[in-house]
Amino acid sequence: GNSVTQMEGPVTLSEEAFLTINCTYTATGYPSLFWYVQYPGEGLQLLLKATKADDKGSNKGFEATYRKETTSFHLEKGSVQVSDSAVYFCALKLVGFKTIFGAGTRLFVKA
Amino acid sequence: EAQVTQNPRYLITVTGKKLTVTCSQNMNHEYMSWYRQDPGLGLRQIYYSMNVEVTDKGDVPEGYKVSRKEKRNFPLILESPSPNQTSLYFCASSESVGQGVYEQYFGPGTRLTVT
Secondary structure, eight states: OOEEEEOOSOEEEETTOOEEEOEEEEOSSOOEEEEEEEOTTSOEEEEEEEOSTTOEEEETTEEEEOBTTTTBOOEEESSOOGGGOEEEEEEEEOSTTOEEEOOOEEEEEEO | OOOEEEEOSEEEEOTTOOEEEEEEESSOOSEEEEEEEETTTEEEEEEEEEETTEEEEOSOOTTOEEOOSSSSBOOEEESSOOGGGOEEEEEEEEEEOSTTOEEEEEOOOEEEEEO
16 A cells, blocks of 8 residues: 655754654555645645656755655754754655555654 | 635534534635644645545545535535534645745634534
8 A cells, every 4th residue: 555654753963963763655646745834833835846757856954856766855954953853744645635644753853 | 915714713513413613715826725633644635626626536535525626725624523523724825936835824723523
């Protein structure tokens, strides 16, 4: 079946450290891939997206590349800030509007 | 301001008492969806709608109903709530921004407790 697997958290980093959050997926066809971020007490916000193989999504210093050969969409940021502390969700969209989310990865950034 | 609104934000109810959570968007989006968020499980899609009068099941539709009589509204109905429906619920709306990419805009969430 279709699924999204994210690395378990929480991830704790010091400010200015490099961030990687792994995401792999299983899907039929050619899904679109997304990263969403959820700050405490809020709904999800789109962080970045990619629609086809080798596309790179980027926003606010975060990047992720759609890797079809490894079915992955890992999230990276070169230098995290305290304000990046949040829960990050990887998601894929199938035909129509069916969407599958990963379990989420909580990130803590210490000053 | 473009937004998705949900009401109520918090609700405590008892088993079997019918309830409705409303969702409204002011962006003229065609697509709307309901999710529930549970610890360790992420978000799971309950129902989605691709247009007025067009709805389809997500991964966890049991125990829920939806309707889409107007483009802007997509209420979630629990006819006979049970404790396992205690969760945080999110409504989202979306439109295509090209090449089949749908950016979803989420509401602030409704925390439901069923005792």
